[in-house]
Amino acid sequence: MSDIKSILTSEKGRFNKWMLIVLLVLIFLTLLELSFGSSGLSISELFSPTEEFSRDVFFEIRIPRILTAIIIGASLSFAGLIMQTVFRNPLVGPSVLGISSAAGLGVALVTMAGFTSLFSDNSTAKIIAAIVFSFSILILLFSVANRFKDNVSVLIMGMLISYLASAIVDILIYVSDNESLKEYSMWGMGSFSRMSYMQIGIMVFILLVSFISVYRDRILLNQYLIGELQEIAPKKKRELVFKLLLISGLITAFVTAYCGPIAFIGIAIPNLLRFVLGISNHKYLLIGSIVLGSTVALACDLLSSMPWSVDSLPVNAVTSLFGIPIIIMLVFKSRNKGL
């Protein structure tokens, strides 16, 4: 089989087959979570007119939670994929710009330094603080971005911002009381059960607009992979990199504000996708990252909500347990290839 058409056709067939499988799993998981939420309510109970309370649980807790897992998983793995393309590095993720750390600093100030009193409601305060801080960092990064010689300087800058943020957070932790400390670390564990329908709508809008805008550039992204833009079109390359960093930063800022810093989905999913499909064409990777990202996030949420128990585990613990083996596998895989 050496004909280019047959190779490309089989690539497409492989992609379609896997996407179908993953979509079926997604549907299955959605139905599973719909019927086994943590309150042990089944779908049949929902349609009996006496179950006012159950219906509330269903529409106010369970459905938003499923939608949150789906949209957050999709957004993070999409943002992670474009970061990995920009930096040509499979080990970077959406958090490398330092934006989620900045959001964390904002939340730390609200919970531990007592800025809560400025707001009527505690969770709104956290969201506003996270958005204000991550946007300030995003604006700061982009106002000096023209002075960066290359992409690596952006990475170093992001890392330094993270360290700076965590230094300030450490000081706050040192001086704060137990209660606010617990509140901050609960936020840091991430959760899919904090988003309202309105916030989910905002997130869907952001992802949709970014996806369409990046998907239209899929051929340009492939050219970026083969170094075609480097010499021929340095201006065009710069514009593309700017756009991708901005989109990824924006998504990370909102996800972190709404759900806390969700670990490893953004790094692990694009790698899992490339590993399973053996494809690097962005036409497929962009769509695949959305589909696989939402499925895996939903699976993690299902595991963390532990249908067999009343309590639920922090989402970050589950996503890390899932993500770390993939990254370890990746490291070994690239070692074997003689890197």
Place this chain on the structure above:
Amino acid sequence: MNHLKGVDVEIGYDEVSLIKNFSFEFRSGQVIAILGLNGSGKTTFFKSLMGSVDLLAGNIFWNSVNMKDFSFSSRQKIFSWLPARKVIEEQLKVYELLSYSAEAVNNEEVLKSSKTMDLMNHVIALMKLEKFLEKPYLSLSEGEKKKVEIAAMFMKNAPVCLLDEPSIFLDISNQKEISGILKHFAKVENKVILFSSHDLTLVESTAEECWVVSDQKVEVFTNVQEGIHSYTNKEFVIS
């Protein structure tokens, strides 16, 4: 018959002028070699043709139309370029590399264009790359990598091909093959091949015209032997 002409061109970066008052002309079917020391302006000349570096003075005409008015995408249709070192994502497979390069021409996916597919199969057959297609770029030898990169350049089917050091890392048999391929694309496929090289055997066996860059000037030799002779006997001032 395509035809490119430069009038009193000056190239360089901002304050540093590398080549001054250079007028040149070439047309389809020609193979031209550029000789010159490192840093003499060979690569900058290529970039100035492609428009990624602005001309300091003078004009370049493509089929008698001034290229100043050309957009990025129309320039991209005229020139294809192979840098001496290419930054390529190493996990890519050879067929991916080749098809992304082919996609660039009309900004169209390969599977949707039978014309692009035919061109790809043609170049692959010509350069005998069938057995490499599904291998990762990373796993190839340096010579194979270079051949794949040259093939990727021809996938763009541009009338003018600019190659910076095409024979770097290549052994003698690969060099001969590359020389044959370059000549084939000029003579049979009617392209302009313009390459820079420090490899005098490649220049001698491939080019039919040779430009020697020194002291901000370019001398054009229609006899390649003479050009090489003049180049190797120059007294270069080492500053």
